[in-house]
Amino acid sequence: MNYIAKCLSFSLLLGTTMIACNTDFLDTKPLDKVSGDAVWADRSLSEAFVTDVYNGIRDGLLDQMSLDCQTDNALYSFGKQDVNEANVSPSNTGTVKSTMEWQEMYARIRSANIALSKLAKPTFDNTGNLAGRMRGEMYFMRAYFYNQLLRYYGAVPIIKTPYTLDEGDFTVARNTYEECVNAIVTDLDSASALLKGRSMESGRATMGAAMALKARVLLYAASDLHDIPTAKAKSSVIASFANPELLGYVSGDRTARWKKAQDAAKAVMDLNQYGYKLNLAAPVTPAEGQQNYINLSLSQNGGETDGIFLKYYIRASNDDWGSWFPRNNQPNGYHGWTSSEPTQQMVDNYEMMDGTKFDWKNPAHAAAPYENRDPRFYASILYDGAQWKPRTPDGAGIDPAGQIQMGEYEVGSSAAPTKFSGLDTRNSTIENWNGTWTGYAIRKFFNTDVSIVDQNIRQEIPSIQIRYTEVVLNYAEACLMLGQEAEAKKWINAVRFRVGMPAVTETGAALIARYQNERNVEMFLEDQRFYDVRRWMIAPTVLGQQARIIAITGKLKPGKTVTTYKYSKDNYTYTYQVQDLGTGKENRKWADKIYFLPISRDEINRNNKLIQNPGY
Numbered sequence: 001m002n003y004i005a006k007c008l009s010f011s012l013l014l015g016t017t018m019i020a021c022n023t024d025f026l027d028t029k030p031l032d033k034v035s036g037d038a039v040w041a042d043r044s045l046s047e048a049f050v051t052d053v054y055n056g057i058r059d060g061l062l063d064q065m066s067l068d069c070q071t072d073n074a075l076y077s078f079g080k081q082d083v084n085e086a087n088v089s090p091s092n093t094g095t096v097k098s099t100m101e102w103q104e105m106y107a108r109i110r111s112a113n114i115a116l117s118k119l120a121k122p123t124f125d126n127t128g129n130l131a132g133r134m135r136g137e138m139y140f141m142r143a144y145f146y147n148q149l150l151r152y153y154g155a156v157p158i159i160k161t162p163y164t165l166d167e168g169d170f171t172v173a174r175n176t177y178e179e180c181v182n183a184i185v186t187d188l189d190s191a192s193a194l195l196k197g198r199s200m201e202s203g204r205a206t207m208g209a210a211m212a213l214k215a216r217v218l219l220y221a222a223s224d225l226h227d228i229p230t231a232k233a234k235s236s237v238i239a240s241f242a243n244p245e246l247l248g249y250v251s252g253d254r255t256a257r258w259k260k261a262q263d264a265a266k267a268v269m270d271l272n273q274y275g276y277k278l279n280l281a282a283p284v285t286p287a288e289g290q291q292n293y294i295n296l297s298l299s300q301n302g303g304e305t306d307g308i309f310l311k312y313y314i315r316a317s318n319d320d321w322g323s324w325f326p327r328n329n330q331p332n333g334y335h336g337w338t339s340s341e342p343t344q345q346m347v348d349n350y351e352m353m354d355g356t357k358f359d360w361k362n363p364a365h366a367a368a369p370y371e372n373r374d375p376r377f378y379a380s381i382l383y384d385g386a387q388w389k390p391r392t393p394d395g396a397g398i399d400p401a402g403q404i405q406m407g408e409y410e411v412g413s414s415a416a417p418t419k420f421s422g423l424d425t426r427n428s429t430i431e432n433w434n435g436t437w438t439g440y441a442i443r444k445f446f447n448t449d450v451s452i453v454d455q456n457i458r459q460e461i462p463s464i465q466i467r468y469t470e471v472v473l474n475y476a477e478a479c480l481m482l483g484q485e486a487e488a489k490k491w492i493n494a495v496r497f498r499v500g501m502p503a504v505t506e507t508g509a510a511l512i513a514r515y516q517n518e519r520n521v522e523m524f525l526e527d528q529r530f531y532d533v534r535r536w537m538i539a540p541t542v543l544g545q546q547a548r549i550i551a552i553t554g555k556l557k558p559g560k561t562v563t564t565y566k567y568s569k570d571n572y573t574y575t576y577q578v579q580d581l582g583t584g585k586e587n588r589k590w591a592d593k594i595y596f597l598p599i600s601r602d603e604i605n606r607n608n609k610l611i612q613n614p615g616y
Contacts, residue, residue, distance in 0.1 A: 040124070046118070046124055047130070050137055053137075054203070060099075061445075064321065065339060067097060067527045069081060074342055074525075075341045075437060075581065076339065076340060076341075077340070077436070081586065082094030085587050086593070090612060090616055093598055100148045103603075112142040113142070113160060113162040115135075133194065135190075136198075136210075140205035143213060147216070150177075151220055154248075155177040156180060158175045170607070172607065173611070174246055174611060177221075185214055188210045188213055188217070192210040206308070208308050212470070212471050215264040215474050215475075216470070218257070218264045219265070221260075222258045222260070222481065223536065225535040225536075226535065227257075230254075234537045246611060247614075261477075262475060262479060262482060265471050268308075268468070277498045278472065280494065282497060283503075286353060286500045288500065289498065289499035292499055293380075297444050299462050299464065306467045308468055309465045311463040313463075314460055315457075320458070322463050323458035323459055324458055326447065326454035331404065331424035333404075333431075334389070334424075335392060336434065336441075336454065338441050341436050341438040342441070343438050343440075343547045344439070344578055349517055349521055351373070351501065352365070376499050381442070383406065383440055384422070388443075390402045395423055395430055398423060398429070399423055403567050405424050405567075407425070407553055407554055408421055408552070410554065410556045411562050411563065412561065414556035414557065414561070417556050438550065447459045469522060470528070477519075485507055485511060488511070489503070492515055504518070519532065534595050540590045546583065546586075547586060547588060548578055548581065550576055551576075553574070554567075554574050555573045556571060598612065598616045599612055599613060
């Protein structure tokens with residue numbers, strides 16, 4: 001109010017005393033904004049603009065709802081996913097994460113285009129060729145965002161210059177899939193050349209990141225879904241689409257595409273710059289294997305050498321939702337939200353320690369389903385009886401042992417027992433509305449430091465966008481597709497030895513299936529499964545089934561008395577019953593149209609040159 005009064009008084013004074021009028025004072029600059037010219041004339045402001053483009057990654061893999069919740073691996077606790085029910089359309093695209101949402105990605109692509117345009121002839125002090133480094137970063141980020149769109153929607157319009165308001169036409173058609181791949185690879189090659197030999201701050205693009213992303217792009221391009229003759233044979237929806245060039249390669253040498261994918265992955269491996277314990281001649285112990293996998297997921301204690309491109313978090317930044325990943329996903333008995341929950345299907349994917357498949361029809365397996373499993377299971381999943389962190393004061397008296405309680409148990413005497421609902425169930429006395437539906441919770445990506453109380457302390461564990469193990473698995477897959485089984489098994493087994501698992505020995509189709517399971521287990525919650533089951537075209541089988549859950553009961557053995565529940569096979573007989581999640585929660589089914597997701601009706605209305613994906 002004082003400011004307004006002063007302005008009014010000043011204007012009255014001018015009205016009574018001014019003889020001549022000077023309008024220069026109207027030509028003022030806003031105090032809360034910086035002009036574009038000023039940004040690109042200043043070294044620090046230019047770098048700040050480039051840095052902001054990275055924010056398109058948002059929460060990375062550590063979002064509250066993992067992308068695995070739109071696969072057979074997990075369930076989102078707080079609402080059905082339309083894509084899982086094959087209920088998406090141009091007018092209802094369902095839950096689309098910001099990192100593949102059309103407008104969000106194109107907004108970031110526009111920013112990269114602006115930066116590349118302005119940095120071509122820098123007007124600031126370019127000591128050390130800072131402009132060249134930033135151009136390399138922007139080529140990488142533009143490629144990254146385009147690939148996010150490409151693997152979600154298929155081909156998209158490739159725009160490499162920033163639009164201005166005086167453009168004659170803002171509509172543009174989708175490029176072909178092949179053109180999109182070529183444009184992305186070209187950008188990544190440019191990024192590699194500009195970033196070569198540069199020492200980059202953590203979290204920024206590097207030459208290795210550009211090369212690794214290129215390997216991912218070329219692997220997808222060689223896969224079944226994007227080889228149109230193969231895809232047509234497996235899907236009537238794709239076979240009837242009038243514009244298959246938007247979905248994949250309509251012709252060409254597929255073997256050559258696999259060779260390009262193999263060469264791109266091998267080029268990263270030949271850098272000898274990344275990798276964690278992949279040179280072992282035999283499996284490590286189960287305990288060491290579990291710790292190795294924890295080190296990888298937390299990017300610490302040596303595991304950080306596996307990271308190629310990561311999004312970092314600091315507690316001082318309140319905008320980093322990814323730093324709340326444990327609070328968002330730990331069990332309700334720890335005052336967490338259990339947002340993304342592993343399904344029984346995912347749990348069943350973990351092999352026995354001897355490398356055999358877990359089987360509920362095996363009486364020994366069914367009686368003790370959480371014993372003697374792949375060490376990655378214990379590093380990734382919170383299950384009934386798992387030892388975890390100390391409870392908060394309201395739960396510590398009920399569970400002084402700090403063990404996960406996912407079942408319904410008897411307490412008191414076996415002769416006259418009473419029912420006790422586990423603290424981490426939907427019948428818990430602690431925030432039961434946040435209880436698990438599946439009987440499991442996430443452990444992967446959780447800081448294991450017991451002094452960190454996850455519901456009110458944000459963690460500083462990075463989100464791993466690209467890691468070296470993915471490159472190795474990409475290389476192994478390309479080897480498999482090229483008939484080089486011995487080389488493929490060498491690297492698959494290197495990944496397995498690190499976590500204490502024995503070598504695979506299969507050949508042919510059995511080896512491919514074993515590889516696919518190995519990739520899923522190793523890359524759980526890393527935004528791989530959603531795309532893998534589509535590009536392999538196994539989605540109708542694995543996604544076309546209801547999410548499975550576990551119901552656990554603990555019955556006191558005769559003569560036993562327990563006052564405070566604790567997991568104990570001496571005191572209890574445990575029963576495990578696998579069942580389908582009720583269809584009222586989420587009625588999962590598959591339709592071939594969701595190999596590719598719909599472009600929203602709003603985008604189609606804005607741009608009449610866009611061709612919609614098949615089935616919509």
